[in-house]
Amino acid sequence: MRVVLVDDEPLALKRLRKVLLNELNELTIAAEYSNPYEALSGILEHRPDVVFLDIQMPRIDGLKLGKQIQAILPGIEIVFVTGYDQYAVKAFELYALDYVLKPVNAQRLRQTMERVGEKLAVKRARQAPAANASCVRCFGQLRFQHPGAEEQVPKWRTNKVQELFAYLLHHRNRPIGRSVLLELLWPEIEESKGVQHLYTAIYHIRKTLKACGMDGISIHTGEPENGYKLDLGDAGVDAEVWEDEVRRLGALDGNSAERYESVLDKYSGDYLEGYEYLWAEHERERLRLLWQLQMNKLGEFYERQGMPERAVGINRKIQQRCPDLEDTYFSLMKLYDVLGDQAGVEEQYWLLKEKMGRELDLPVSAEIADWYERWKTREEAAPAPNR
Structure with a gap:
């Protein structure tokens, strides 16, 4: 079992490492991080089975980081480490396999690792349904x-x-x-x-x-x-099969982009969409975030490859399913600018302004508003085309 530890307190990291190594023989600590931003890229590199993640960190909330980790590496198990009492921790269980309280107790940690081992054994034993299965x-x-x-x-x-x-x-x-x-x-x-x-x-x-x-x-x-x-x-189950396919996608490059797009297009709706089941909300959000982050990666790849039309198509799909994402409107504005589509830029800014004002009662961010004003000034100063 490969494990990564994340905690901004060096003493807490040292204690957790000591207890883990003393109590469990079949365990490898692949890496330790006190900087949560370094942790995210490191976890992608090491691809551990389990991440022990502190909740209270000054630079980023551990719950938010945990969701990002789950979305980028579907199937990874997360154990939160926290100073909260067990009643407050109930909220955190939605996002993790388990939790342990600080200071880490060896007996409690053994129970957690037994639970982790059982979960991993089930995953490894699980076989993909046959192609001709219902x-x-x-x-x-x-x-x-x-x-x-x-x-x-x-x-x-x-x-x-x-x-x-x-x-x-x-x-x-x-x-x-x-x-x-x-x-x-x-x-x-x-x-x-x-x-x-x-x-x-x-x-x-x-x-x-x-x-x-x-x-x-x-x-x-x-x-x-x-x-x-x-x-x-x-x-x-389509959601389970799809997540397995996403996990097996590998590196994104010119040879795999079509495969990426094909797999992501199988996300045909949110998990149990339309049913107001509160117990399904975390899974619904987790799968949507996984799809969204993979789509963002694909859109950015097409943009880097000089394929703005393909990038527009990807961002349009994101916008349709996640209409509250301000960054998607901004990405489309910039892509339409590259394509010389003035109406497209205007449309996206107007849609964003309407949504932010009417539904959220918020202004457009200063960064986007400034970009739009500079673009508008540049367009108005440009010479009219010859007739």
Whole structure:
């Protein structure tokens, strides 16, 4: 297991390294960083299995850095190291496999590393679905698809049945306790009635799966506390397959750019888009950020290669899916300027100004406004074309 440590306090780094090496034999510390900006490029270079990441750092918030790391290296595990008490840390669990409190306790660290080891073992044992396997589509609306057939939108008995299936799918191959499901879906009714609703909902999920020819997907009962686990059988999940493809893309160059674009175009919608499931929001944001950062990289590559039209196409796709990103409007303004498309520059500045003013009640950033004014002055001073 390869590990990278990130903490702006040298003494904290030293203690964490000492405890890790004393407690675990099958572990290699690939690198240590006290500068979070150096850490990001170093993690890309070393590609560790796990990053131990301090939350409170003066230059950048550890949560923000953790999201960037997850987006750039999908599949990497993050363990936060923090001085917060365990109640405040609950918020951080959304972004990490686990957390440890400062000063680092050896017994707690062993528990964390056992959890890390189990997660990595599952990942390594997981096989990609066969090319002729059925698929559950989570990008956009929930759908089922069999090889060579049209996608099916399942007809769920109720919205609760749909959410129960989506939640079990989100936590696939992992047992979810009955009390967790009751609290999620039927928090305001007494337990005995909630249990009956749960049994009925499970029955309707199985019935819907059979009606859609997806009866290879099964729901098992068992621990913990009479919980339920969704087993996909041979079926795949489009979000998981896509993330695996992104992970295998490798270096971006002239030979791989088309492949990059083809894979990124498979991101056909946000994760469980249109369903207001709060529990899905982190995964939705994480996958969208992964797509966005890879698209930014591709757009910048086309720009460096002197292919502004291709760069415009990439930025237009980013803008369509992430309309609140101010930088995308600015990138398009500059690209249209390179192409000599005055109307394109004007359109992007007007769209940005409208969005910032009407929806966010904020002015356009000074950098973009200054660039636009200089561009406008230059365009007005340019000689009119000969007729």
